[in-house]
Amino acid sequence: MARPFKGVVNIDIKDSVPDWEPYTQPIAPEGAPNVVYVVLDDVGFSAMEPYGGLIETPNINRVAERGLTYTNFHTTALCSPTRSSLLTGRNHTTNGLACITEATSGFPNANGHIPFECANIAEVLNDRGWNTYHVGKWHLCAEDEMNLASSKRQWPLGRGFERYYGFLGGETNQWYPDLVYDNHPVQQPKSPEDGYHLTVDLTDKAIEFVQDAKAIAPDKPFFLYYCPGAAHAPHHAPKDWADKYQGKFDMGYEAYREQVFQRQQQLGIIPEGAELSPINPYTETTSHDGKPWSELDTVRPWDSLSDAEQRLFARMAEVFAGFLSHADHELGRLLDYLEESGQLDNTIIVLVSDNGSSGEGGPNGSVNENKFFNGVPDTIEENLKYLDELGGPSTFNHYPNGWAWAFNTPFKMWKRYSNYEGGTADPMIVSWPDGIAGAAGLRRQYCHAVDIVPTLLECLGVELPDLVNGYTQKPLEGVSFKSSFDNADGPTQKQTQFYSMLGTRAIWHQGWKAATAVPAAPDSWGDFHQQRWELFDTQADPSECRDLAEQYPEKLQELMALWWAEAGKYQALPLESRGAVEILTTERPQLSKPRSRYVYFPRGAEVPESVTPNIRNRSYTIAAEMDIETPEAGGVIFSQGSRFGGHALYVKDGRLTYVYNFIGELEQIVESDERIPSGHLVLSASFDRQGDTMPTQGTLSLYIRDQKVGEDTIRTQPGKFGLGGGGLVVGRSGAEPVAHDYAGESPWPFLGGTIKNVFIDVSGEPFVDLAAEARAAFARQ
Secondary structure (H helix, E strand, C coil): CCCCCCCECCCCHHHCECCCHHHCCCCCCCCCCEEEEEEECCCCCCCEHHHCCCECCHHHHHHHHCEEEEEEEECCCCHHHHHHHHHHCCCCCCCCECCCHHHCCCCCCECCCCCCCCCCHHHHHHCCCCEEEEEEECCCCCHHHCCCCCCCCCCHHHHCCCEEEEECCCCCCCCCCCEEECCEEECCCCCHHHCCCHHHHHHHHHHHHHHHHHCCCCCCCEEEEEECCCCCCCCCCCHHHHHCCCCCCCCCHHHHHHHHHHHHHHHCCCCCCCCCCCCCCCCCCECCCCCECCHHHCCCCHHHCCHHHHHHHHHHHHHHHHHHHHHHHHHHHHHHHHHHCCCCCCEEEEEEECCCCCCCCCCCCECECHHHHCCCCCCHHHHHCCHHHCCCCCCECECCHHHHHHCCCCCCCCCCCCCCHHHHEEEEEEECCCCCCCCCEEECCCEEHHHHHHHHHHHHCCCCCCEECCEECCCCCCCCCHHHCCCCCCCCCCCEEEEEECCEEEEEECCEEEEECCCCCCCCCCCHHHCCEEEEECCCCCCCCCCCCCCCHHHHHHHHHHHHHHHHHCCCCCCCCCCHHHHHCCCCCCCCCCCCEEEECCCCCCECHHHCCCCCCCCEEEEEEEEECCCCCEEEEEEEEECCEEEEEEEECCEEEEEEEECCCEEEEEEEEEECCCEEEEEEEEEEECCCCCCCEEEEEEEECCEEEEEEEEECCCCCCCCCCCCEEECCCCCCCCCCCCCCCCCCCCECEEEEEEEEECCCCCHHHHHHHHHHHHHCC
């Protein structure tokens, strides 16, 4: 609230008394600490060394050696929901993020818009005198607002951050990222061939942001939200980092789990009496009406694999390990800067993973994770072709479920599963040398992502105000664990935490936990009142190996009733029961009404797929108004997607060419049988869907003006070209080419002619109508 003016105003300024207080910038208390919030992605409980893992993380170790390692920290089991809780201190469903922002459903619990009544910590601290910066993954903006025409109210700069550099969506290519600088997209500063990798770029910007302000106001504290893409798919790592681990995962994931479990026992990460959970504990479990457990969420035993499969799976783990170690190295550069500049000791560092290790690679792993989002299973034969390219720009790779299970040792299941620790139990390390007395150590108190903001506010001596930016605030839903800083044996302050994600459910209360024995969407069973619940004593059985439901039925009923009460309190309903393609292709709000014809122009910014015409599983036409000036004209006319799925219209060797890259597995190229003439003309590709098969098949025809000059049968993807990136551009290619044979050099611009505009028609009307309209429109200019 604005402070009143207390000076004196007279006619003459000489007789007046100024009062600068209402106009002075907020100033943090003297000596206030900085905060660095490090959020790793899909790392899981036991990948890195402080938690017994075999992946080298010397700089994360360095944070742990000067701080506290929490062994009973939990998340929501998925990216966006956890990140909303990490920043606001409210539950994910209160934040409208029951799922990721790409999977919103239009209900209060899952709309993808964090209410302004749930201010995040940057919004609070920015108004208290802290500089606020964010680099890396945001993933807290609904798709309908993730474009240049939208409101930027849910972009980082709209939610309290003064500077931002990173990517807005759930994932991005680490070699060719979708970069946003403040409120506009930008191109990466150099190519992978010149040494580019996103994690390096993000760290450079983090240091730059802090340095820029410290040069002016060295005593002003900052809040830095540092979120590298590591180790979310794609697992993109510089080859020398992956090669460091050559042969170190040849033992397989079962043996890895046994080794790590022993290390965890030695380190005290796991209490006495804990067990190592078994492989595939639910493959025999069925729904009440006989639906089987999801095959995609199973692990293939290591000794059942062929030699080639073992070699492939081991290399996938090596690449993941190199990716995480490389990110650790970049974190080390940030720590070095803080130490050299004298800021490290008075900086609160909170380092977490946003959920358990990821099972999106399925039983066989993947060289293109986009297959998962299109409901297309990976095959070993296809994956083996890319063995030597894993981690590089030609793959969008993800390890198999076995490694997700291993990197969550000793727990069962993985990311997406809010009912089990493999989805929700994660690392959390807190360091603050000037504020935490005593040596480093372990902390076993139960805590959750919603508890970090209350803890940080208590450490900073800041109370959540009643109003933030004019919005009355909802109460914090987390509980501070600051009391554990100086009391290793102190009681857990938290009493209850509910879980709900993708049709899975659980509740923890005073050490007991009830959980539904069901698979997560996209293979959720639904029939929520018919689902079986399990009961665990998490103090005696932290890895949830012993179901006590039959032994303590009254306790189970008590917890089930408590789940429904908490679900009502935190607006958890409705629950998810849809499949992957249905979730990701659900119609969602758009700035303009859906129309049958769209027009795009050259030299514009890349248009995100979420706001481009929906051509999935339907007929469509792409037509370009052109002025061909020379016989040598060539290059990309239109492009959408990337090498991992997309389509493009281009000219090569004087011939019109269309490519539909089916999930990165098959480049379907149709070429004209005639050369393109000079002059004013319309060049088009028209797809005519035939039959009801899925994936959709049909005839792709090429036209010069209204003359058909080429034809072939193609199939198209049932889902999106990508979860993030690969937008639509005219007159050039995106950073990654859809086809391998474009003429010229990146970004393969169209040369030797002028592109006026590109039409995309999804009306289903005959092609000649569009061609005639385009010619008429061109003639009017």
